[in-house]
Amino acid sequence: MNNLKFMLKPKSVAIIGASRVPGKAGRVILENYINTGYSGKLYPVNPNAENLLGLKAYAHVSEIKGNIDLAVIAVPAPVVPEVLEECGKKKVKSAVVISGGFAEVGNKELQDKIVKIAEKYNIAVLGPNCLGVLDTRSRVNTLFLPTYKLSEPRVGYVSFVSQSGAVGSTVLDVIEGEGFGLSKFFSYGNAAAIDETDILNYLLKDKETKVVVMYIEGIKRGAEFVKVAKKISMKKPVIVLKAGRTSAGASAAHSHTASLAGNYAVQEAIFKQFGFTVAEDLEDLITYAKIFSLEEETAGNNVAVITNGGGTGVLTADEIGSSGKLRLAEFSEETKEALRKAMPPIVNIADPLDLAGDADAERFGKALELVSKDPNVDMIIAIVLFQTPGADSTVAAEIIKQKNTTDKPVVVISPGSSYTAMQKIMMESGGVPVYDSPASAVKALTALLDYSNYRKRKTD
Amino acid sequence: MNNLKFMLKPKSVAIIGASRVPGKAGRVILENYINTGYSGKLYPVNPNAENLLGLKAYAHVSEIKGNIDLAVIAVPAPVVPEVLEECGKKKVKSAVVISGGFAEVGNKELQDKIVKIAEKYNIAVLGPNCLGVLDTRSRVNTLFLPTYKLSEPRVGYVSFVSQSGAVGSTVLDVIEGEGFGLSKFFSYGNAAAIDETDILNYLLKDKETKVVVMYIEGIKRGAEFVKVAKKISMKKPVIVLKAGRTSAGASAAHSHTASLAGNYAVQEAIFKQFGFTVAEDLEDLITYAKIFSLEEETAGNNVAVITNGGGTGVLTADEIGSSGKLRLAEFSEETKEALRKAMPPIVNIADPLDLAGDADAERFGKALELVSKDPNVDMIIAIVLFQTPGADSTVAAEIIKQKNTTDKPVVVISPGSSYTAMQKIMMESGGVPVYDSPASAVKALTALLDYSNYRKRKTD
Numbered sequence: 007m008n009n010l011k012f013m014l015k016p017k018s019v020a021i022i023g024a025s026r027v028p029g030k031a032g033r034v035i036l037e038n039y040i041n042t043g044y045s046g047k048l049y050p051v052n053p054n055a056e057n058l059l060g061l062k063a064y065a066h067v068s069e070i071k072g073n074i075d076l077a078v079i080a081v082p083a084p085v086v087p088e089v090l091e092e093c094g095k096k097k098v099k100s101a102v103v104i105s106g107g108f109a110e111v112g113n114k115e116l117q118d119k120i121v122k123i124a125e126k127y128n129i130a131v132l133g134p135n136c137l138g139v140l141d142t143r144s145r146v147n148t149l150f151l152p153t154y155k156l157s158e159p160r161v162g163y164v165s166f167v168s169q170s171g172a173v174g175s176t177v178l179d180v181i182e183g184e185g186f187g188l189s190k191f192f193s194y195g196n197a198a199a200i201d202e203t204d205i206l207n208y209l210l211k212d213k214e215t216k217v218v219v220m221y222i223e224g225i226k227r228g229a230e231f232v233k234v235a236k237k238i239s240m241k242k243p244v245i246v247l248k249a250g251r252t253s254a255g256a257s258a259a260h261s262h263t264a265s266l267a268g269n270y271a272v273q274e275a276i277f278k279q280f281g282f283t284v285a286e287d288l289e290d291l292i293t294y295a296k297i298f299s300l301e302e303e304t305a306g307n308n309v310a311v312i313t314n315g316g317g318t319g320v321l322t323a324d325e326i327g328s329s330g331k332l333r334l335a336e337f338s339e340e341t342k343e344a345l346r347k348a349m350p351p352i353v354n355i356a357d358p359l360d361l362a363g364d365a366d367a368e369r370f371g372k373a374l375e376l377v378s379k380d381p382n383v384d385m386i387i388a389i390v391l392f393q394t395p396g397a398d399s400t401v402a403a404e405i406i407k408q409k410n411t412t413d414k415p416v417v418v419i420s421p422g423s424s425y426t427a428m429q430k431i432m433m434e435s436g437g438v439p440v441y442d443s444p445a446s447a448v449k450a451l452t453a454l455l456d457y458s459n460y461r462k463r464k465t466d
Numbered sequence: 467m468n469n470l471k472f473m474l475k476p477k478s479v480a481i482i483g484a485s486r487v488p489g490k491a492g493r494v495i496l497e498n499y500i501n502t503g504y505s506g507k508l509y510p511v512n513p514n515a516e517n518l519l520g521l522k523a524y525a526h527v528s529e530i531k532g533n534i535d536l537a538v539i540a541v542p543a544p545v546v547p548e549v550l551e552e553c554g555k556k557k558v559k560s561a562v563v564i565s566g567g568f569a570e571v572g573n574k575e576l577q578d579k580i581v582k583i584a585e586k587y588n589i590a591v592l593g594p595n596c597l598g599v600l601d602t603r604s605r606v607n608t609l610f611l612p613t614y615k616l617s618e619p620r621v622g623y624v625s626f627v628s629q630s631g632a633v634g635s636t637v638l639d640v641i642e643g644e645g646f647g648l649s650k651f652f653s654y655g656n657a658a659a660i661d662e663t664d665i666l667n668y669l670l671k672d673k674e675t676k677v678v679v680m681y682i683e684g685i686k687r688g689a690e691f692v693k694v695a696k697k698i699s700m701k702k703p704v705i706v707l708k709a710g711r712t713s714a715g716a717s718a719a720h721s722h723t724a725s726l727a728g729n730y731a732v733q734e735a736i737f738k739q740f741g742f743t744v745a746e747d748l749e750d751l752i753t754y755a756k757i758f759s760l761e762e763e764t765a766g767n768n769v770a771v772i773t774n775g776g777g778t779g780v781l782t783a784d785e786i787g788s789s790g791k792l793r794l795a796e797f798s799e800e801t802k803e804a805l806r807k808a809m810p811p812i813v814n815i816a817d818p819l820d821l822a823g824d825a826d827a828e829r830f831g832k833a834l835e836l837v838s839k840d841p842n843v844d845m846i847i848a849i850v851l852f853q854t855p856g857a858d859s860t861v862a863a864e865i866i867k868q869k870n871t872t873d874k875p876v877v878v879i880s881p882g883s884s885y886t887a888m889q890k891i892m893m894e895s896g897g898v899p900v901y902d903s904p905a906s907a908v909k910a911l912t913a914l915l916d917y918s919n920y921r922k923r924k925t926d
Contacts, residue, residue, distance in 0.1 A: 393632075
């Protein structure tokens, strides 16, 4: 499926079914292309319009003079084969079929028709019944969702593959509020032609993708999936949320996308065998995407906790204790001595290291500097409660500085509301993952440890 | 400890240690009293100032003419006994000792001194080494945290008791961003005199408190705690987060507040025996506080899921399946028939009920109305993905309407960013709990079920 590159980096896009009616899918897609600054050629196709939003409209793709790399198809299901046939004749390289009304409502025959046409003309077809693709760099965006409801995430290195459009769009929206960025998004719907395995094969070699996140309801081609799974997780971390953990979920998945969920326990075991990080919930996807997009790896499981709130330090120690994999670091004698000299007497030299409620940037900085040099410390959690008098953006800046001075993973826990949210975005933009609870931070570090160990075992 | 009412509803407050220096605790507290609109009498006490922020300052409490219901003490630890003695002579009813430097740094003797003075003069003393109290109705607020960092939560019925000031202030800040409100907050620090048991005894009879949330590191008087625990959970739900789940956490708790965490498993069993909801994490506190402040009880464990996103419906079915306590409802034949008539053909009549991505307020309203009347349904989860074209604030308004028409609990799942956040606040202000993931919604309903069953068993 090398043609996927035409779908993601098209020099020209035809929007077939571009509508004059505000709110219609084809109309929203055209608006989004115009509003988000796509710089290639744009051809609205609509037999009943001469102009659309200031662009010349075409009755058929055949009337367009130049080459077409991507056709976005948003016409009623029965018309799709005819439109795709026209695209084939015009040598269109790739197509996203937004339209629903195929296998998901029992219309398997109509779906098979478009698969045949795709094969005949060698068109890379995504869908039908999908949201399509989004690429933050090329600004390709086939989602028919209004931008005021869902702002586009910033440019980054996480690519997200979702069988469900609904799950996809909500996760995109959540990512937009986070400080890490997105590379590509794929909603592949019924997967008539291109499926999760094809997309993984593409992302395996994609330099703009450092982390892959997947939501899947069923796997179409098990053997091929396993093949690419083996290869990809040696190159980049893959996070997977698989629906159908329970019989209730599996039966709901079947009526949703006609997916056969399969035995979850078996699949989970396979995912883990290939070093995938298994998420159990939507929130996990964000937790894991964040750590893998901002941290490389960890050499071990010894965690130092530095905090300006004693109670939150205790709760974090509890989470570390119950993780079963991480442990609180035992500082070296040198570190203890250096801390004793550098810290005010109120600070008890122990892990968690409680810097007290009046800790400022200088105290945080000194503590991080000394602790990160300790050979007994592999990872650092800094708890910064911005509600305290001493903590402000100078602390955030200091943490960014220290994190970029050490090779060891540094994550922050900062629960709070609007004031904290500002500091969080600042720190994440500076490369520091920020979590809003001890539980999610410890989950993230545990996943990083598991993946680091997997890579080590495989390369040893 | 009847004098706690003077602490929470004081007609007059003396702030001892009110400072001229911006940022000092005594100064911030005075500023907060002025800024948040406390309507009683306010007396700054500072021997080196004649006026403070436009108010006449007093050198000693003895110079104040009127009665003093509450003294907020923010002076260095060695001076506290002397100041408290003066308060006693002045017949001050209650005192919050903000100052640190007592048992938590090994200075048990100094702490015992203030306990004796409190007993001698019958002053209700909270602290030392604490943030004190906040009452959203009386606008008493002894927290020395700047309001721009921590906005005051709206008025509500959740009271929050925290042994740790840091945990307390961050949870307050998080609550401020939620649509449910706060009644009272207690940070009781070293608990030299008033402890968690005294506060529970007060909240037991407090009509402004419908839900109690606690963070504790150690319980001081086990037998008395058990007595009030037994009584309170027949009247109102109690949510407890107990530090020291693991040995790592227990040892951190000991060095934090010198608390003996005790055997966690034993304590957890006791909490559950008395119908307390046990939280494992900060996020759980919010999840549970929300459901109990907005919902009464449930008659059973059958859940109907109504969604405008198929995938999120599947994930919710998975969470219900793995809860071990809830189950998907089986709609009655009457409901199925009525739904078939009311819904467009694209809607497959099943639970989860997938209303499709173009569902609008009318479709949501009709589905909720029919499903909530079904005798086979005990609770309803409505998944509203506001990223979809059909969902906007008319859907939010419709859900508020339906929720206030039925006696059955209705909760919403709406993951997203800023556009969704607006809808969430609107729905919660209208009495509908909104969660951002299937996992938290299902946790919340499970806790509601457990508590409802506890009450039923006890009253049968």
